[in-house]
Amino acid sequence: MDQLSQTLGRFGGVNLLPVAVALIAFVLIGAPSSWVTLTVAGLAMGMMIFLMASGLSLVFGLMDVLNFGHSAFVSFGAFVAASTLAYFGGWLGSGSVALASLALIFAIAAAVMFGMIGGWFFETVIIKPVYKDHLRQILITMGALIVAEQIILAIWGGTPMTVPRPAFLEGSWIIGDVSIEIYRVFALVLGVAVYALLYLVLNRTRIGLLIRAGVENREMVEALGFRIDRLFIGVFMGGSALAAMGGATWAGYQTLIDPTLGAEMMIIVFIVVIIGGLGSIEGTLLGALMVGLVSNYIGFLAPKMALASNMILMVAILLWRPAGLKPAIK
């Protein structure tokens, strides 16, 4: 038994979990073509959720701030991106791939910019006064979430909004009898790129070193003379920007969005963060992939169970590892 767990540990330990889930699902589903489709869908969903969840996890890890208003950035990102795409509707319809991708880049950039500015505002105005007071943090960020949702309702109205997406991301590739939606591949690639970037920043730069050190032991980093609050504002802005980017890709994926989007995603984001272990990017990725894969497989195998699948997953993982799969905080 010990030997088995050692061997497993050498090959990646908990990192193997998504692979194991995929293999079990392969046996249960039986048909390779639907398995591939579901796996791609699950991975794409996982990467989008990862975008939304990573900021929340880092913010909590670094500053012990639990931001219930995080999902507001997801909603705002989705709506800002949708509006930008609608504004450049002519470019999308022009048939030129270059113009369409430019419009797409603008949309995501607008969402990211909004996330950064909003994040800065949120951090300085809402959260700064209540550091180190969990109860008031939860209350205040909850209040901010209410206000943000109302602002979205006031600006974009309560009716669902269709999101135009570039023609080159429509449709799907068909290889043999496997069909893969192109947008899912796009989301997957974007997610992997962001993860790679985050990984490099956190592990190869001085700022990343400070962030990781801050997550591990904030007082020590402060004692060594680094201004961790400034670093925190940066992380908060980055996290909010990632959430907005996640919202933007999610909007393109759903193609029909309404103001409750953020609140719906918030539950999944929380589950992912809890599963992954607060404060670690790898854990969040792992949690997001697990949630994405499991909810897609279960949705196919037992549609009635789909609703509860995330909850059951969370409970199971918490019973096994109370601090999440890869916690960064001791």
Add this chain to the structure above:
Amino acid sequence: MTQDKTTGALIVKAIVLVIAAALLFAPFLFQDVRSVEVAARICIFVVLVASYDLLIGYTGIVSFAHTMFFGFGAYGAAIALKQLGNTWASIGIGAVAGIALSLVLAVAIGLLSLRVKAIFFAMITLAAASVALVLASQLSQLTGGEDGITYRTPDFFKTATKLMTDEDGKVLRIAGVRMNGKLAAYYFVFFTSLALFIVMLRITASPLGTVLKAIRENEARAEAIGYRVVSYRTFVFCITAVIASLAGTIYAIWLKYTGPDTALSFAIMIDILLMVVIGGMGTLWGAVIGAVLLVMAQYYLRDLMEVASEATANIPVLPHLLEPDRWLLWLGLIFILLVYFFPKGIAGTIMDKGART
């Protein structure tokens, strides 16, 4: 804390007494249907908010599953009344079923949260509540889905029931109020709510309440003295779940309708949070004040905002923001400002005034 012995505390208690008196005579004082509706809603929300206050104000744990328990009670009574007929027995069965389900889930969530960090508690309860909400709208054979369930309550509460008759055999009127089943229903709501509130007051005054206050004031010290903080918290979580479930049953009997919007939706959770924070956490009196203010605001602030919106129609952005549908925006802002500047809420702030040593 000498909070109980200030002139402010007397003022707060006086306010609560006035509110209680107003609620007691509400059918006689305000003789239109809407006011009685408001009064009954206030009664039930006082119980619901006070039970939440017991949780957040006395133990400092934030749960987002309170509406879930409320909903269990409401759906329990609703389903029992619908399936088993409109008798008192079915109300009893429904209430007990709601309480049982609430207890099981409260214990499960409590035990699970023992294993994880306290901050997870808020997230886990939020996730559980959202699953309950989705389940309620999915299991449509049982719960009526999004449409909810309409059912009949015991005949005693029918508007046609005559409690007292005059010489002609018609419904007796006292001070212009018909002595009919509707009145009985209101007083059923009022007295059960009052009883539950008194039970909660008793809990806070009991040795258990003293321990809870000790935990709130200094958790580490309470633990050091030898009280098992986690057990106490789980216990209180279960008690509040039961009370919330009972409040749900009462609400279901009063409304004769139960649906996701009236019993389970996240909007109710937000209302409860607003009421607790605006009223003042950790006093129970604050729950009364908060519930009264917010329920009144829900019914009457919208009218006021409609007027304001029309009055400012010529100014560009203002009417948009003053639209009646945007009232939650302003409440949210007030909520944030209150948490910043008056974390003790209305009751707590008044109670601190005029300290007598």
